[in-house]
Amino acid sequence: MSHAPSLRNQGPPRHTLLVRVTHWITVISFVALLVTGVEILISHPRFYWGEVGNSRTPPLFKIPIPSSRATVPTGYGYVLPDQNGWSRYLHFEAAWALVLTGLVYVISGLWTRHFRKNLFPAPADRTWPAFRSVIAKYLRLAPPDEADSRSYNVLQRVTYLLVIFVLVPLVIWTGLAMSPGFNAAVPWAVNSLGGRQSARTLHFFVSISLVLFLVLHVAMVVLTGFASRMREMITGLAAAPQERT
Amino acid sequence: MSKISRRQFVTAGLAATAGVSGLAVAANLGRRFGLVPPDSGGIYGPGETLTYAAQRLFTRHSLAREFPRSMISKVPFANDMPPLNDAFKRLQSGAFADWRLSIDGMVARPESYSLADLRGFPVRSQITEVVCEEGWSYVAEWIGTPLSEVLKASGILPQARYLVYFSIDPDWWDSIDLADAQHPQTLLAWAMNDGDLPVAFGGPLRLRLPRQLGYKSIKFVTRVMVTDSVKGFVPALDPKSPNSGYAWYAGI
Numbered sequence: 316m317s318h319a320p321s322l323r324n325q326g327p328p329r330h331t332l333l334v335r336v337t338h339w340i341t342v343i344s345f346v347a348l349l350v351t352g353v354e355i356l357i358s359h360p361r362f363y364w365g366e367v368g369n370s371r372t373p374p375l376f377k378i379p380i381p382s383s384r385a386t387v388p389t390g391y392g393y394v395l396p397d398q399n400g401w402s403r404y405l406h407f408e409a410a411w412a413l414v415l416t417g418l419v420y421v422i423s424g425l426w427t428r429h430f431r432k433n434l435f436p437a438p439a440d441r442t443w444p445a446f447r448s449v450i451a452k453y454l455r456l457a458p459p460d461e462a463d464s465r466s467y468n469v470l471q472r473v474t475y476l477l478v479i480f481v482l483v484p485l486v487i488w489t490g491l492a493m494s495p496g497f498n499a500a501v502p503w504a505v506n507s508l509g510g511r512q513s514a515r516t517l518h519f520f521v522s523i524s525l526v527l528f529l530v531l532h533v534a535m536v537v538l539t540g541f542a543s544r545m546r547e548m549i550t551g552l553a554a555a556p557q558e559r560t
Numbered sequence: 561m562s563k564i565s566r567r568q569f570v571t572a573g574l575a576a577t578a579g580v581s582g583l584a585v586a587a588n589l590g591r592r593f594g595l596v597p598p599d600s601g602g603i604y605g606p607g608e609t610l611t612y613a614a615q616r617l618f619t620r621h622s623l624a625r626e627f628p629r630s631m632i633s634k635v636p637f638a639n640d641m642p643p644l645n646d647a648f649k650r651l652q653s654g655a656f657a658d659w660r661l662s663i664d665g666m667v668a669r670p671e672s673y674s675l676a677d678l679r680g681f682p683v684r685s686q687i688t689e690v691v692c693e694e695g696w697s698y699v700a701e702w703i704g705t706p707l708s709e710v711l712k713a714s715g716i717l718p719q720a721r722y723l724v725y726f727s728i729d730p731d732w733w734d735s736i737d738l739a740d741a742q743h744p745q746t747l748l749a750w751a752m753n754d755g756d757l758p759v760a761f762g763g764p765l766r767l768r769l770p771r772q773l774g775y776k777s778i779k780f781v782t783r784v785m786v787t788d789s790v791k792g793f794v795p796a797l798d799p800k801s802p803n804s805g806y807a808w809y810a811g812i
Contacts, residue, residue: 355694355695356695358693358694358695359692359694359695359696361695361696366627366631366689366697366699367631367633367689367697367698367699368696368697369633369635369636369637369692369696369697369698370637370696371635371636371637372633372635384694385640386637386639386640396799397799397804399693399694399804399805399806400797400798400799400804400805400806401604401797401805403693403806403807404604404607404608404797404807405604405607407607407608407611407807407812408603408604408606408607408608409607410607411606411607411610411611412607493691494811494812495624495689495691495770495771495772495773495810495811495812496615496619496622496771496772496811496812497615497619497811497812498624498625499619499622499623499624499625499770499771500618500619500622502625505625506625511689511691511697512697515695
């Protein structure tokens with residue numbers, strides 16, 4: 316290992332290879348799920364609560380968009396083209412990619428203590444004052460300091476843990492609870508949510524939460540330096556190695 | 561500059577080799593145990609194969625949820641039908657007395673049944689949900705002849721793997737594997753909610769498949785064909801095709 320010293324000078328990667336690869340596969344899968352999810356939603360932009368719901372039953376709420384089905388009363392005088400064929404194929408293929416990638420990420424994250432080291436808040440940070448001071452810093456629009464380029468603050472950590480261990484499992488569960496084959500095998504998965512239409516409505520809201528996270532995440536990446544954040548997530552190299560002597 | 565060490569290179573190479581040979585072994589096993597769907601080719605093939613294989617491994621014998629009578633939808637919903645053809649109208653004017661269902665293909669005894677003949681088989685009634693791929697649904701009671709009874713009477717030949725079923729509309733058919741064809745809840749339904757099956761809901765005869773989405777439950781069924789291959793019967797991704805371009809396996 317003759318070139319080991321030069322590697323060491325660069326410090327450890329900001330993100331490990333496994334985190335980087337699973338991150339980008341997740342990005343591609345999520346975008347595919349989002350686009351196809353919208354396409355599928357367009358074929359029936361009405362939501363219900365309980366087991367059943369259709370154009371003849373009162374909706375819980377409607378999305379005010381035109382539909383790709385003439386049978387849906389939307390108030391628009393036209394019908395969009397049906398894109399559900401490829402959308403459904405791609406939605407489920409991307410879901411598999413997301414689930415399998417997520418499994419690799421979570422298992423390796425537990426194995427390498429990634430969650431404990433990088434995401435689980437330190438005991439000192441698990442307090443309201445710690446939360447408040449981070450939030451106050453955001454509200455003051457204070458520029459990120461040196462520590463922020465090396466690790467995540469408590470708010471970021473809690474958000475990532477929420478996405479990884481709550482929102483993504485929920486979106487998978489509510490998605491599976493719409494599958495007639497899966498529901499036949501595991502009826503409690505849908506019954507515990509209050510029925511299949513409830514599962515669909517919850518799937519929509521969890522997806523919206525994930526989209527909000529995506530928007531916030533990308534906004535923060537742009538605000539704190541798009542080029543260096545991207546370099547860290549693509550090459551793994553820390554943004555400013557000279558600060559670490 | 562990031563450099564990949566020799567060890568990382570060897571590890572990645574070994575992992576890739578293991579991955580590729582693992583995939584080849586999986587593909588072989590999948591074909592042998594009937595875990596590969598007919599639409600396993602193309603860019604969506606891997607996802608479709610994972611879905612079908614997982615369902616066949618874990619849910620082959622599970623029963624669709626059945627509901628109490630109180631949950632039967634008061635206003636069931638059916639998509640608009642294209643205008644029905646003359647053959648249908650002729651049969652309709654005779655109150656479907658001459659409606660026939662034929663069983664052919666890889667069976668020992670091809671048969672043709674009237675609706676009255678079908679009612680002579682053991683009857684099954686079940687309150688299940690119709691789930692449309694668009695997102696809507698309703699619950700109804702479906703009464704009919706289990707397809708498995710009709711298949712048993714004709715004797716499926718050992719090499720058979722699929723069942724293709726046809727509507728009276730010549731441009732409408734679909735196909736399922738034998739696991740679904742012989743499933744106890746797969747019905748040749750001729751009644752709904754204690755009355756004859758209305759035309760809007762597929763009357764006089766609809767193949768009801770409660771473990772798959774509504775588009776597999778084809779209306780106005782006149783023929784089922786047992787076969788070892790569905791080549792030519794599984795159109796790909798064309799919205800104007802009999803299956804609207806949707807996935808062949810619709811248990812999801």
